[in-house]
Amino acid sequence: MRILAFESSCDETAAAVLERKDGNITVLSNIVASQVAIHAKFGGVVPEIASRAHSEAISGITYEALDAAGLTMNEIDAVAVTSNPGLIGALLVAVNFAKSLAYSYGKPLIPVNHIKGHIAANYICHPELKPPFIAFVASGGHTSVVRVEDYRSHMLIGATRDDAMGESFDKVARVMGMPYPGGAAMDKLAYEGKNPMKFPSAAIRDDSLDFSFSGIKTAVLNTLNQMSQKGEEIPRADIAAGFTKAAVSSVTTKLGMAFDRNSDMKALVLAGGVAANSHLRAALEQFTKKRGLSLYMPELRYCGDNAAMIGAAAFFEWDAGNLADVSLNAYAYSV
Ligand code: KG4
Ligand code: ZN
Secondary structure, three states: HHHEEOOOOOOOEEEEEEEEEEEEEEEEEEEEEEEHHHHOOOOOOHHHHHHHHHHOOOOOOHHHHHHHHOOOOOOHHHHHHHHHHHHHHHHHHHHHHHHHHHHHHHOEEEEHHHHHHHHHHHHHHHOOOOEEEEEEEEOOOOOOEEOOOOOOOOEEEEOOOOOOHHHHHHHHHHOOOOOOOOOOHHHHHHHOOOOOOOOOOOEOOOOOOOEEOHHHHHHHHHHHHHHHHHHOOOHHHHHHHHHHHHHHHHHHHHHHHHHHHOOOOOOOEEEOOOOOOOHHHHHHHHHHHOOOOOOEOOOHHHOOOOOOOHHHHHHHHHHOOOOOOOOOOOOOOOO
């Protein structure tokens, strides 16, 4: 079975072609048109500009994805698309495009949840991976601890109460003068911080599995303001190292609680744009080793938003008969 998948929930317009044969998923093409350069001028994603840029890019990347896979629409069995959650105007571009394409070629249409897509990136990279497991999904828009019972049954057991983890990396990077999105640059800079500054934890101090990243972000802002008022040189690397340390240890704290309470779970799956963070990857390697758990992390090219992950999740929606028709709508929240 071959799926043509689309993703446009934030600032990447993406199309991919995937094939599943004897249960094995292969990515035949994976095209991502990034809008990062456009939004960098504004220091963050501007929703209206994102929607327009998706509209401009989507038909071109569809041809590119089919060409790169060496296929025509006649050789595609179904069309999949991210229908939630995300920026509503952005989501609607790929949803409407996918609907039209599926309708005009008489192909089934498969709606996919973006978070399930991020998690499914791991099925591409680790064919041996099977639920159940605990997933930690962190991106520019989400920070979620998910109990994954099976391919489609996902239970949210923890989340951020304010900023997403990636968003907090981007905001701290921005106040230190780094271009949007600053997550990857912060990752590198943190290695140069020999005396990491101390910042509060993002793990909420209660028995929930929730996070609050706005507190550390504000602590960094206050430190920066105080230092610049005193005319002191800003130790950017030590701030990056300290912020990363606080953010990462908050994650291991809450994941520790998650595994204590879900002792039937023996594997941790990492997903989302922040899954590219090398400090987080290293900390989770240690965390899982100590606890005798298996760890699955996506290859870097499947961490950030892409359509291959949406296609991977779509195979399981297909198996469950979760199809949509031309009445499919997009939702800003997770459904
Ligand atoms: O999954 P994604 O591409 O888009 C959303 O669904 O939001 O995630 C993008 C986020 C951005 O906040 C970006 O700064 C962050 O992932 N990110 C990183 C790294 N690479 C990307 N954050 C920390 N360290 C990284 N290496
Ligand atoms: Zn995402």
